[in-house]
Amino acid sequence: GAVVSQHPSWVICKSGTSVKIECRSLDFQATTMFWYRQFPKQSLMLMATSNEGSKATYEQGVEKDKFLINHASLTLSTLTVTSAHPEDSSFYICSAPEGREQYFGPGTRLTVT
Amino acid sequence: AQSVTQLDSHVSVSEGTPVLLRCNYSSSYSPSLFWYVQHPNKGLQLLLKYTSAATLVKGINGFEAEFKKSETSFHLTKPSAHMSDAAEYFCVVSNSNSGYALNFGKGTSLLVTP
Numbered sequence: 001g002a003v004v005s006q007h008p009s010w011v012i013c014k015s016g017t018s019v020k021i022e023c024r025s026l027d028f029q030a031t032t033m034f035w036y037r038q039f040p041k042q043s044l045m046l047m048a049t050s051n052e053g054s055k056a057t058y059e060q061g062v063e064k065d066k067f068l069i070n071h072a073s074l075t076l077s078t079l080t081v082t083s084a085h086p087e088d089s090s091f092y093i094c095s096a097p098e099g100r101e102q103y104f105g106p107g108t109r110l111t112v113t
Numbered sequence: 114a115q116s117v118t119q120l121d122s123h124v125s126v127s128e129g130t131p132v133l134l135r136c137n138y139s140s141s142y143s144p145s146l147f148w149y150v151q152h153p154n155k156g157l158q159l160l161l162k163y164t165s166a167a168t169l170v171k172g173i174n175g176f177e178a179e180f181k182k183s184e185t186s187f188h189l190t191k192p193s194a195h196m197s198d199a200a201e202y203f204c205v206v207s208n209s210n211s212g213y214a215l216n217f218g219k220g221t222s223l224l225v226t227p
Contacts, residue, residue, distance in 0.1 A: 046216070049214055093156070100164050
């Protein structure tokens with residue numbers, strides 16, 4: 001099956017700094033990718049839809065200036081958490097559809113100290 | 114609009130007994146429905162999916178689910194629970210109108226006791 005990778009798998013950063021998370025489709029092209037956030041013991045919440053060559057679409061309540069998404073190629077989408085705060089600590093997961101199926105990355109655990 | 118409701122936040126079963134995890138969905142369009150499993154500190158794994166073909170869907174590890182349009186349900190079952198089945202299970206809905214973005218249920222935590 002199709003494979004989606006994420007990098008890094010975990011990151012610790014200081015409050016106020018920015019962190020970039022990469023999501024790659026390894027063996028297929030993805031014009032669309034999705035970014036989810038999962039707080040401890042909670043479900044995944046869709047944050048935004050990343051569109052290759054155009055602006056991302058953000059879900060209600062997600063700050064687009066804080067969570068910058070760039071979908072620069074058909075195999076790469078990046079999520080940059082700007083001016084991170086402890087409340088941004090979470091598990092960030094991306095997915096990419098191929099056909100009617102979604103392939104998930106393994107997730108990135110962000111801890112902001 | 115689309116959503117799923119997982120009716121139980123926690124389910125506890127004894128090893129070797131049947132598992133039933135309940136899910137109801139709401140979708141304005143023909144839905145695709147999925148069950149995913151997430152083990153602690155692990156990524157999501159697709160158990161099975163329904164995409165308008167057979168209403169009884171068989172997945173991995175002995176799990177299956179039945180799509181019942183009249184009841185708007187997609188319950189997950191397994192005849193005999195194994196200790197390794199203990200995990201968090203998510204019922205998920207998507208449709209073409211949403212660009213196939215996934216809407217996750219709140220999850221059901223399955224505990225399997227010896």
